[in-house]
Amino acid sequence: MDHFGEELRRLRQAAGLSLRSLAERVAFDYSYLAQVERGSRPGSAKLAQQCDEALGTGTKLTRLFSRSRDVPETPPRRAVLQAMTVLAGGVGTPLASLEATRQGLAAALGDVPDADEWEAIVATHAREYFTVAPADLLPELSADLLVLQRQLGARKGRNTALARSAGQLGVIQAMTLAGLGQRRAAGRWWQTARSAADLSGDPETRAWVRGWAAVNGLYEHRPMPQVLGLIEEALSITKRPCAGVAQALAGRAQAMSLVGDAEAAGIALRELAALTERMPAAVLADDQSLFGWPEYRLRHTESYTHSRLGDTAAAYVAQDRCFDLYPPELAREQAKVQLHRARCMVLDGDIGEGIGYAMCVLIELPERFQPDAVRDRIPRR
Numbered sequence: 001m002d003h004f005g006e007e008l009r010r011l012r013q014a015a016g017l018s019l020r021s022l023a024e025r026v027a028f029d030y031s032y033l034a035q036v037e038r039g040s041r042p043g044s045a046k047l048a049q050q051c052d053e054a055l056g057t058g059t060k061l062t063r064l065f066s067r068s069r070d071v072p073e074t075p076p077r078r079a080v081l082q083a084m085t086v087l088a089g090g091v092g093t094p095l096a097s098l099e100a101t102r103q104g105l106a107a108a109l110g111d112v113p114d115a116d117e118w119e120a121i122v123a124t125h126a127r128e129y130f131t132v133a134p135a136d137l138l139p140e141l142s143a144d145l146l147v148l149q150r151q152l153g154a155r156k157g158r159n160t161a162l163a164r165s166a167g168q169l170g171v172i173q174a175m176t177l178a179g180l181g182q183r184r185a186a187g188r189w190w191q192t193a194r195s196a197a198d199l200s201g202d203p204e205t206r207a208w209v210r211g212w213a214a215v216n217g218l219y220e221h222r223p224m225p226q227v228l229g230l231i232e233e234a235l236s237i238t239k240r241p242c243a244g245v246a247q248a249l250a251g252r253a254q255a256m257s258l259v260g261d262a263e264a265a266g267i268a269l270r271e272l273a274a275l276t277e278r279m280p281a282a283v284l285a286d287d288q289s290l291f292g293w294p295e296y297r298l299r300h301t302e303s304y305t306h307s308r309l310g311d312t313a314a315a316y317v318a319q320d321r322c323f324d325l326y327p328p329e330l331a332r333e334q335a336k337v338q339l340h341r342a343r344c345m346v347l348d349g350d351i352g353e354g355i356g357y358a359m360c361v362l363i364e365l366p367e368r369f370q371p372d373a374v375r376d377r378i379p380r381r
Contacts, residue, residue, distance in 0.1 A: 001122050003041075003064070003068070003328060003329060004036070004043055004048070004061070004064055004065050004286050005036045005037045005038060005039045005041075005043065005069050005366070006037070006039070006328050006329065006331050006366070007060075007061065007064055007328045008033075008036065008037055008043070008051060008061060009037040009060070009331070009364060010326075011051075011057055011060070012037075012051075012055065013054050013323070014323065015055050015300045017054075017055075017325045019033050019034055019037070019359075019360075019364065022051070022054060022055075022236075025050075026047065026049070026050040026051055026052040026053075026054050027050070028047060028121050034364060036363070037364055037366075038364070039366045043065060044065075045062065045065055045066070047065075048061040048062045048064070048065035048066075049061075049062050052250070059170060071221075079297055094195075099301075101326065105135070106206055109111075113255040115161035115165070116160060116163070118148065118162060118165040119165060120168075121144055121163075121165070122149065122165050122168045122169055122172075123291070125137070125141055125144070125169065125172050126168070126172060126289040127288050127289045127290055128289055129175065129176070129289075130288065130289075130290075130329070130330050130332065130333060131329050131330070133162060134176045134177075134179035134180045134233075135180060137172075137176050138173075138176050138177070138180070141169065141173055141176060142171060142173070144169060145166075145169055145170075145173060148162065148165060148166055148169065150167065153225060160199070160200045160201050161200070163197070163199040163200040164196075164197070164200035164202050166192075166193075166196035166200075167193050167194070167195075167196035167197030167198075167199075167200055167205055167206075168193075168197075168198055168205065168208075168209075169193075170189050170190075170192045170193025170209070171189075171190075171193045171198075171208075171209055171212050171213070171290070172290065172293075173189045173192045174186045174187075174189035174193060174213070174216070175191075175212070175216055176198040177189060177269075178216060178219070178220050182308055183220045183221070186216075187218060187220070187222075190213045190216075190217075193209050193213070194206075194209050194210065194213065197209040203237050203238040203240075204240070204242045204243075204244055205244070205245075206234075206237050206238075206244070207234040207235075207237045207238050207242065207244030207245055207248065208242070208244030208247065208291075209244070210230045210231070210233050210234035210237070210244065211230075211243070211245065211246070211247025211248040211250075212244075212247055212290070213230050214227050214228075214231045214234065214248060214251035214252075214255075215247055215250055215251040215254065216232040216257065217230065217251075218251065218254055218255060224258075224259065225252065225257065227233075227255055228252075228255060230248075230250045230251070231249075231251050231252050231255070234247070234248035234376070235248050235249075235347035241275055241278040241279045241280065241293060242279075242280075242283065242293075243283055243291055243293045244352065246272060246276065246279070246293045246297070246298075247274060247277055249271050249272040250268075250272060250297070250298075250301040251270050252264075252265075252267075252268040253265050253269045253272060253301055253302075253305045254301065254304050254305055254308070255306040256268060256305075257304070257306075257308035257309045258308060260309070261278070262309050262311075265305050266310060269301070269302060269305060270303060272298060273298060276293065276295065276298045279293050287325075287327055288327065290330070294325070295325055296319075296321075296322055296325035296326050296333075299318045299321045299322045299325065300318075300322055300333070300336070302314070302318035303315050303318040303319045303322060303337050303340045303341075304340055307340040307341075307343045307344050307347075308343075310347055312344040312347055312348055313350045315340060315341075315344050316341070316344060319337050319338075319340060319341050319344075322334070322337045323337070331365060331366060332365065335355060335361050335365045338357070338358075338361040339358055339361055340356035341357065342354045342355070342361065343355045343358075345357060
């Protein structure tokens with residue numbers, strides 16, 4: 001995938017320049033630059049060179065643009081499956097049914113995914129959740145879930161490894177549906193994910209499912225007692241430093257900020273910071289998937305919590321750290337923190353500037369990354 005536009009946006013924002021300011025420096029049209037950053041226009045070698053000069057980035061953008069044009073893009077798995085759909089009988093053939101048919105044929109030939117293969121499939125979806133639009137992720141994810149359901153049904157007895165994969169895929173499905181505004185369907189998938197995780201018997205998976213369910217429950221407007229119940233369940237399952245416990249503590253800090261309990265929110269943030277320091281190195285280093293707990297997730301939680309409590313000074317510090325740490329591919333996650341900043345501007349009395357900043361964030365965000373979950377973060381007073 002060509003990340004030139006996303007990297008250009010990140011470097012521009014790091015330099016403190018608006019799109020219009022950069023457009024004036026490089027003598028390109030403002031609307032053209034906006035389209036390049038969103039990925040709807042490819043850019044050019046001349047643009048890359050002039051942006052490097054304007055932003056003081058050496059040859060970083062020039063080299064990135066050159067690499068993106070020299071290396072042919074490998075068709076992702078979903079594109080292959082969609083092409084198979086057309087070849088197999090037209091656009092009306094559901095992708096899930098087609099993939100299930102393929103897997104059924106594979107099973108008849110004795111070639112079915114084992115537990116390790118399912119773990120790899122889950123890992124792929126856990127990474128793509130942050131970089132693929134929900135509408136694009138849903139068909140392949142649904143197809144894999146249908147195949148896994150049939151495989152579980154065909155096996156006798158309890159299969160804990162496949163149940164673990166089912167719980168993890170269930171979480172990604174729930175979050176994907178919520179991102180599309182399908183909150184009722186998402187709620188049902190959250191329940192299925194918890195049941196599958198419990199069947200697996202794996203404490204970290206059980207805590208992980210509940211931790212993500214709690215955090216997303218706040219954005220999905222679930223009842224607060226339900227969210228707090230999930231947090232307590234996650235924290236009672238295991239005390240080991242893991243992503244699930246971190247998510248639960250993050251959910252507690254955010255929930256307490258929403259009800260205005262600054263003391264409880266502060267305690268949760270301190271516990272979360274201490275847990276992050278004890279986190280296994282592999283979990284800290286995983287900054288691209290739902291299974292990691294890199295430092296930017298701690299700072300993201302601090303940004304959310306402080307901005308909700310009205311402690312804008314602390315929120316700005318956390319936001320600056322987030323902008324330093326976020327990988328350029330995670331444009332949607334950066335946009336959420338930028339909307340926290342817009343809220344802080346409004347709270348500080350810069351209402352027009354804050355609202356304008358929020359709207360610019362949404363306009364500049366690539367179109368594929370504008371689900372309801374991001375729009376819900378527009379600041380309110």
